[in-house]
Amino acid sequence: MEQAGKRPLAEEQVRKQLEKTGETPFIFETLDIGMDPNVFLPMQQLNEMRRRALAELEKQICRQYHRELRANPENRENRAVFCDREEIVYKNTNERSVENRPELTILTETIEQFRTVEVFAEEYRGIHRVYVDSAMGGDLFRTPEALLICECLQQSGVEVYLAMPHIFRNETEALFTAQYAEKIRDGFDGILVRNLESIRFLERIGFDRNVITDHNLYVFNRYTKQFWKENGIAQFTVPLELNRQEIKELGIEDGEMVLYGNLAVMISAQCVEKTTRGCRKKDGMTVLTDRYQNQFAVRNRCRECYNVIYNSAPLYLLDLKEEVRELAPKRVRLQFSVEDKKQTEQILHAYRESFVLGKQTERMPEDYTRGHFKRGVI
Template identity: 40%
Template structure:
């Protein structure tokens, strides 16, 4: 039976050691740059080099996250120097989001395996095949996939498949989130997510405040046989922000049950209730859920009452008199355990052990009101944490080796060591003829086995003594040290790689060329007036757009009409727009999963014949069109990221036109080069695309595409669209991007086209905005202060 890789997170060196001690086959870590957990205790270069050797000495693997989007200067000036020492040291793989980074690494480090991050939003076989063609060895599937969708990838590609099995879930499809970026300037695409999904919101007019976007953590221990049989090779545990105790406990649990399945099969597989409770005690958000493997979405997946660790039910309150609370223990409590009070701002630390069923009394503050019969939860289990430390952290990871010591009078002592297939031999001092008592073999063996804090311990050692000999213990110790160092060096040396002088030479030449190109961007004359395009999500927006003679292209969202590829209304709209001299493009779905692919497969002829081109948002759509030899114009939307010229050049091979990134400021767009690209200058930005449904969570599934309103703590209103045909939600920003006052800067960028995106606007609002942009961009009018709330997005401020 195929082995399962238990892949553990390591946000610190201590967590890395904990993962290895607990039985992880591999760890994934972040360096001091370009990782999706910028606020973890990431590894310095020295620590990373040490970590690479550490895991290799113990026959494990280490993958480094380079899973953020890189700006032009970063990919040109920093990425090579950042990766090279780890490449030479023997890094096993990098986890990548940016296809520009993928292209760069394939060019400069061709022997370095690349794993496609979950940030790439791989949702079916189409995306997986596309990445396999690019030389990717492993895909980390989107967390939202059901088991059959994952199975299809494992069966129809030669890729290794890595899927999340435990830990936190993002509300948004990873890689499709601008929420943190737009609200607070901390981009999830740059590893700085501020987790706005963990905040409370009110939905609808009468809705109460709840954590409607906060998903429970997943736990898939029960699913291990199914996951393995679906072909998942790597079982990924989320948690680079978690403490070493968490990493150790969760890793050990998945190691235990993966091994149970591998040895006993399905019939002998069962997960104990005690072990599940242990994981709950370590960390849970209002309970666990099995994730999306058997569930499309649902209220039961949401932790509505809280976004953080909920603990386990520990005591039931009997009565409160003033500040004095009396309760009964529902489970054994230990000194140091922490109980959380109802207002969650106060906790009580247990002072001494309490048996199950025993009464416990404590004092709370005067404003705390606790009802009789209320349960209080334990959020820290001191005994469990101590047990983890005792069972795992006190152990040393030492590899068992075999040794052979040969001592002969008048000859150099020889020590031969072997670990698996690797063997070394070292010489020591010359053995002497004993003046008094010769060395005792048992004493020699005992001394040689003292390996201390080295990575090794002797499984056996043969001491071969020819005649009576003597060698000082100091010399024996030195021989052992020399041998163990030689063995360690030989083990890690098999992972070392050499650099390439040719690559360095080519890199220096390219840097000089790019530097000249970058300088020239600021010296270019202003280009001719850009084409003007409009994007429409609602039918009421089409007439005003059609009447705007200066709009030459119209993107129609795939959810504008039900069954859009067979819709009579759609045919009428296309004819109407064509009569007005517009070209009409279909904006394909944000997420292109199997149910969507089947529908588009069935209606491909209509897609090809009715529309003049398409706007695509994902790799799956690109691959779908490639497999159908689509020959019309393909425009990559801003969801297909091009933060650097490597990404631009990559995508030019597969699409006709590109859209400028939304998270780069005007200076960074200038460095990237906007010539030939399309720039969004108006619109409510989609900040989240989620498999979850706010409508379903709060009021039940309506089975009809529509909008609802969600308010945050600052009373800012977000419009949420449930796209029922594709079964995803879109959450839009509270205010539209408006770049009217940036006309001069936009002209300097010289994009090929400018886009006005209409999403939430009614017919009247659409007319107003079209008239406003016509006045400024065509009639050269000056516009004063705008009478509505708006944002410039990242056009001025950018992101870190």
């Protein structure tokens, strides 16, 4: 709770948010609210408090029925364990220690990557959240397979967040408002935003679940972190411009850190494909080659009419487990963009080997960058 700066939190607002028990097995018969008259709390934090309280209540109720399946002496390495809903279950008992391990999130842009993550989620139950790009398949909301995977992941306990477009023009806002507003409000556990226009859109449609800023909406210091909290956004992605010491000074105990990804070096409204071959009005990939023969993948997003130009080498920090743990991020992210199925699998298993099994992974890309992690802004 904070001292209210302008408009204090009303009891009616608190009651309305707390009574939204949704698809949980609970409803309130009575709800007594005791609060100071001049306090403020962002709606997101209030919603998160409600979700955690109901999850803990369900956990406590189920605990009395908790039981374990004794290990099969002929197969000690891989054994099944009945456990509480929030306890992470692994096939290999060496993976059961979760002390000091940040939550894992994964961002996917293609349906092939999304399928691969779904299969991995069946094998490894430690995925906390998956971000699905709104333009997946050209238009996520018109791609039945992607929507089905979203439902399957949510049913298995994985949060599914919608990743909004990098550019959100008036035309896109009109489309989302007219056709997708209800699906966005009810179908996703939260939203990843990359621009202020998306935040305004979410406010207009009454979205009241979690919102997290992407790394380009800078949380460069504690002042900007506080700014977003005061405006109802408590989750953030660590800026890629900060080095290790600057990240430590910022404090990311409530932040999300990107450990892998072919990151965007430019978002451009000038379409490479339209300039070189003519507009096909269809999403696709093009490659730019610089004078050093470095190749930069370019994805054209036709619905919003912009290009994403990706770095020629991915950010890779998966082998720096101890340095990452020292920073104590709440979550770490694997960010897939141009990867095929094999490359996606390679990175997923590299994370598991390093952060879960504690092994020195050998599944490293041939070419990679540390970004600014060890040097900072020049």
